[in-house]
Amino acid sequence: MAELKLMLVGMSGVGKSAAGNTILGREEFKSDTSPSSLTLETDGGEGEVCGRRVTVVDTPGLDSTELPKEKLREKMQTAVALCDRKPHAVLLVIQLGRFTEKESRVMEILQELFSTRVNEYTMVLFTYGDRLKKKTIDEFISTDTNLQQLLRKCGNRYHVFNNQQMENSSQVSELLKKIDEMVTTEMKTTEEGGLKERRRRGGAEGKQQSNEWRIVLVGKTGVGNCEAGNTILGREEFEAELSSSSVTSECRKERGEVDGREVVVVNTPGLFDKKLNNDQIIKQCISMSSPGPHVFLLVIQLDTFKKEEQKTVEIIQEIFSAELAKYTMVLFTHGDKLKGKTIEDFLSKSKELAEFTDKCRGGYHVFNNEDKQKRSQVTELLKKIDKMVRINGGGCYTNEMYEKAEAIIIENIRIQKQKEAYKEFTNRELEEMAQKAAYKAMQSQVPVKKSKYCFMQ
Secondary structure, eight states, X not given: OOEEEEEXXXXXXXXXXXHHHHHHTSOOSOOOOOSSOSOOSOEEEEEEETTEEEEEEEOOOTTOTTSXXXXXXXXXXXXXXXXXXXXXXXXXXXXXTOOOTTGGGHHHHHHHHSOTTGGGGEEEEEEOGGGGTTXXXXXXXXXXXXXXXXXXXXXXXXXXXXXXXXXXXXXXXXXXXXXXXXXXXXXXXXXXXXXXHHHHHTTHHHHHHHTEEEEEEEEBTTSOHHHHHHHHHTSOOSOOOOOSSOSOOSOEEEEEEETTXXXXXXXXXXXXXXXXXXXXXXXXXXXXXXXXOSEEEEEEEGGGOOGGGHHHHHHHHHHSOHHHHTTEEEEEEOGGGGTTOOHHHHHTTOHHHHHHHHHOTTOEEEOOGGGTTOTHHHHHHHHHHHHHHHHTTTOOOOHHHHHHHHHHHHHHHHHHHHHHHHHHHHXXXXXXXXXXXXXXXXXXTSOOOOOTTOSOO
């Protein structure tokens, strides 16, 4: 096996980060003695270990008091995504001499966060093996029935790291051998079932789609959608010219091989063009990139982004709902106009734009128009897209998602109009009540003229 993807899980303070550093042979993750979890974010590192490529993903403590349950679940899903949705092994880190009652139920916690099959590729990694002193690990396990029960759930797979021998590479090579054995066994068990499933799904077609990026370019008129598409494909495919009106009048799709992978680029007419319907554009580009785009590249031109154009971001935010933002990345063009400044410096001057890029799961990327031939900027873009796709579970944005989001927006607008109508009615009613009260007060102040015919003189 050429590459391994490993995910570290466990309670707070058991040494997950230190174990990750030991595997990679460098200080990749923040590690220190602490009663609480130092890791609150999912983080990944990769490197060459024992002559092979190894990816290690560190995760927050399963008992972290600083992360709500749903937030922890989200971090764990991100960890799986960073392993391309298929970690070869989940390393359950347990500190020798600190096996608590809660840790004895850790497998149930993992099954709740992931799936009931997580135990099939889980291995226990004991840290602080130096605490065994003259005992063997088997002798230590034999004294704790709860630990024996946990290990049975993991197929009795375990390994020990000696914290006083972190520089000893043999303990890492032994771990990788055990993982290889576990993976090989699992592959043999599921090979026949997996083959049948691939045949059922259509084999070649499924393989083609899994190796394909589908990209949709959107943006205001004249920001450089066409140039961006040409830069990605590495050839002049889309018509690009300076114009105050949209050169592209309809969605157009082109494909090509980029960095050894099939890429489909759909270019769209300028958003917010008064002659065009934004909703129709989005629906058409989703249809043309069937079953849906992996990413929407929202193109913004750096050298023309002025204060008055920040209002455009508000319009964009209305179209790009929370769900759509998960499949969106901002692509800044004319990066040469930064003139030595960083893109972060630029974003710091526009609160609205900075907040919008934060909402986009793909973040942002910059194209330098003076260096179109530099393919590294395209390679970096595709890496960011690939990471976003993994975090999204490998899926794409479908027309059904857009229609659902559209229905929610329409419903919200209806509710808002109802509230405004009610508020207007209430204000009018209060005004009428105030007028009546004022009239009564005025009447009470008018003196009553006595009549000579009145008996009560």
